[in-house]
Amino acid sequence: MxxxxxxxxxxxxxxxxxxxxxxxxxxxxxxxxxxxxxxxxxxxxxxxxxxxxxxxxxxxxxxxxxxxxxxxxxxxxxxxxxxxxxxxxxxxxxxxxxxxxxxxxxxxxxxxxxxxxxxxxxxxxxxxxxxxxxxxxxxxxxxxxxxxxxxxxxxxRTRLPSDHGIATYYANIHRDWSWGDTENAASLEQIKNCAGDVELGKTLVLGAGAGRLSYDIHMQMETELCVAIDFNPLLMLVAKSMAQGDQLELYEFPLAPKRAEDFAVLRKLAAPAAVRDQFHLVLGDVLRPPFAAASFDTIVTPWIIDIVGDDLPFQAARINNLLKPEGRWLNFGSLAFNHADKARCYSAEETLVHVEKAGFAPATVNEVTIPYMCSPASRHGRQETVFSFSATKQSDVKAPPRHKALPDWIVTGKDPVPALQAFRTQAVSTQVYAFIMSLIDGKRTIADMAKILEQQKLMTTDEAIPAIRNFMTRMYDDAQKGKSL
Ligand SMILES: C[S@@+](CC[C@H](N)C(=O)[O-])C[C@H]1O[C@@H](n2cnc3c(N)ncnc32)[C@H](O)[C@@H]1O
Structure with a gap:
């Protein structure tokens, strides 16, 4: 209430x-x-x-x-x-x-x-x-x-993807616009290698993040027009400031600070110069791209195809649909699909098959190892063997079904919430957890609580002790994690 x-x-x-x-x-x-x-x-x-x-x-x-x-x-x-x-x-x-x-x-x-x-x-x-x-x-x-x-x-706490907050990929801002010259140059080089001598024309960058790669592509690869789309407003608003030549100061909170002063480092963020004309930022969902079919000569997917929840064949068909005839798909980034269905966690080989099945000619692949998120203030930093490819559209394929991230009863709030079995199960365990939480008074032990659960006929003491301990361990871990930025 x-x-x-x-x-x-x-x-x-x-x-x-x-x-x-x-x-x-x-x-x-x-x-x-x-x-x-x-x-x-x-x-x-x-x-x-x-x-x-x-x-x-x-x-x-x-x-x-x-x-x-x-x-x-x-x-x-x-x-x-x-x-x-x-x-x-x-x-x-x-x-x-x-x-x-x-x-x-x-x-x-x-x-x-x-x-x-x-x-x-x-x-x-x-x-x-x-x-x-x-x-x-x-x-x-x-x-x-x-x-x-x-x-x-x-x-x-609602969904977009539930694990995606304002600060997800916050570190990218600092890499893009402060200390990341080497990494940014390596990324652009991959795109240049993929593109070869062919002009990019009208270009769309999906999941553009804080925007540096899109900016570099537009400034250095003579795109006719470059549209960068992402759904995170923090990243896009920073990209906007940078593109128009503003300066920002923001703290970086490195993952593994090297020294005491590295726990929070005030960084100056700026682009080398204000972006030239025909550079556009769009806030939106790449799974529902707000663009007309056959609008682009080139679509770039940097570090995104394995991030989004949508199955690769659908993504590939969507990209096909947005490209003009003979348009090109340039992919760049890691390949680490993470889905509950193992069949959807594609290998590099399977990825290429799906690209071809989506109406593209066999892709030209390039794999090199580049530094990734190696902040000078952090002991943590990765090497990533990136999987880049260029694939030319050969034929149209059927447009994929429109992506529905969430059912209407969540988004509009006007339809009844369905009484799914999973929700009922969850409701029962939530009640038990809420009851256990209500027993915490700073005096009772786990054994005391287990006895009360038995008196309430919820479970036997023997079952209750390990269950309460597991639950408390998770609560304790969450409370500890809640302390970090
Ligand atoms: C791994 S980051 C890569 C960012 C950027 N391409 C780069 O290389 O630095 C993935 C990006 O995809 C964006 N993203 C993830 N799912 C998205 C979606 N459904 N629609 C739009 N953007 C999405 C995130 O906000 C994030 O900026």
């Missing part, structure tokens, strides 16, 4: 913030956008988008797609996705606040040595500044702070 006022609060806030985003949109999209020539509605997948009052819209679906910080927000459900990213931003901010509160509590310990105290104070200061920086950059998706508690966000 306690969560109802919180939910109402969130709904009210969403309404008022959306109004604020609308007024932002009015200011950011004014001139006729060349994007209207190549975009289609991500909802119906058919109708071209038109521009009206500074926003893109689908007349057939009667949906308006806002511009967020000057970047078209082309998600099939623009309101739901905006609300979801806003929640994820608040969740990240809450985590940072919790982290700061934890450090403050640790600083109360008089037994800390001076170096530890100094490091914690620096980290605390960096977290505070980082929090402010994130709020500033992401102001276009959220202009005020949320009052909702950390606990309610944990409970409400």
């Amino acid at each position: 306690g969560s109802v006022p919180v939910l109402t609060n969130i709904v009210m806030r969403t309404v008022s913030l959306y109004a604020a985003a609308n007024s932002y949109r009015m200011r950011t999209m004014s001139a006729e956008s060349p994007l209207t020539e190549i975009t289609t509605c991500p909802r119906c997948g058919k109708s071209p988008l038109t521009e009206a009052a500074g926003a893109l819209q689908c007349k057939a679906c009667k949906v308006e797609y806002p511009s967020i910080g000057g970047i078209p927000w082309l998600f099939a459900e623009p309101d739901a996705s905006l609300g979801e990213w806003r929640n994820r931003l608040h969740f990240a901010l809450q985590q940072l606040s919790n982290e700061a509160a934890g450090i403050k509590a640790e600083l109360q310990n008089d037994g800390l040595i001076d170096l530890t105290r100094q490091r914690l104070e620096q980290q605390l200061d960096a977290i505070d500044q980082h929090r402010n920086a994130l709020r500033k950059i992401l102001a276009p998706i959220d202009i005020q702070s949320s009052q909702a508690s950390y606990e309610s966000y944990l409970a409400l």
Whole structure:
């Protein structure tokens, strides 16, 4: 019951913030956008988008797609996705606040040595500044702070992919725009090797991240037009700042800091120069690409085909569909499919077969080992043998079914929630877990709790002891992990 006022609060806030985003949109999209020539509605997948009052819209679906910080927000459900990213931003901010509160509590310990105290104070200061920086950059998706508690966000945590937050791939920002010259040059070289002498023409980069590779391709490979799409607003808003020649300062939090001062490193981020014309950023889902069929001469997939949840044959058919006849698919990155179905975790050989089955001529493959995310402030860094290929479209294939990441009862919230067996099972275990949690009073032992579970006829003491211990171990691990950035 306690969560109802919180939910109402969130709904009210969403309404008022959306109004604020609308007024932002009015200011950011004014001139006729060349994007209207190549975009289609991500909802119906058919109708071209038109521009009206500074926003893109689908007349057939009667949906308006806002511009967020000057970047078209082309998600099939623009309101739901905006609300979801806003929640994820608040969740990240809450985590940072919790982290700061934890450090403050640790600083109360008089037994800390001076170096530890100094490091914690620096980290605390960096977290505070980082929090402010994130709020500033992401102001276009959220202009005020949320009052909702950390606990309610944990409970409400929704999907895009559930493991994907605002700060996922945050490290890429620093690699792209601060210390990563060597790695960025190695990435561009792979694309150049794949492309050979053929001009790229109209180019689309799927899953462009913080945008450096797209920028380098556009600046150094004479693309006629370059569109970079990603669904993460932090990465895209940073890419926008960089592309227009702005400078940003952001903290890097290396994975394995080399020295005390490396726990939080303030980096200056900048592009070598403002990007030239015909470079476009789009916020949207690559599984529902908001582009018209046969719009592009080249599609680049950097470190993405094994990341998205969609099966490779569908991705390949979608890419085919977006390419003009004789268009080219340039892939670059690791190959580490991770899916519950082992049959979908394709080898390099299987990948090439699926590329051909999707209407492409046999691909030319290039594999080299390059450094990956080797921050100078971190002891951690990888070598990756990247799997790059160039494949030319030979024939059209049937367009794949439109991707539905989530059922309507989640996205619109208007259909009944189905009583799936898996949900019932989950409900029972959640009740048991909630009951166990309610028994924690700082006095009872695991054995005491097991006896109560037996009295409640939930399980025998012998069954309960290992079950409670497992559950407590997980809770304890989560609590420990919750402390790290
Ligand atoms: C491994 S990173 C690669 C980023 C960039 N291509 C690079 O090489 O640095 C994967 C990127 O794909 C994006 N991504 C993942 N799933 C996506 C989806 N369904 N739609 C749009 N972007 C997605 C993530 O936000 C992230 O930026």
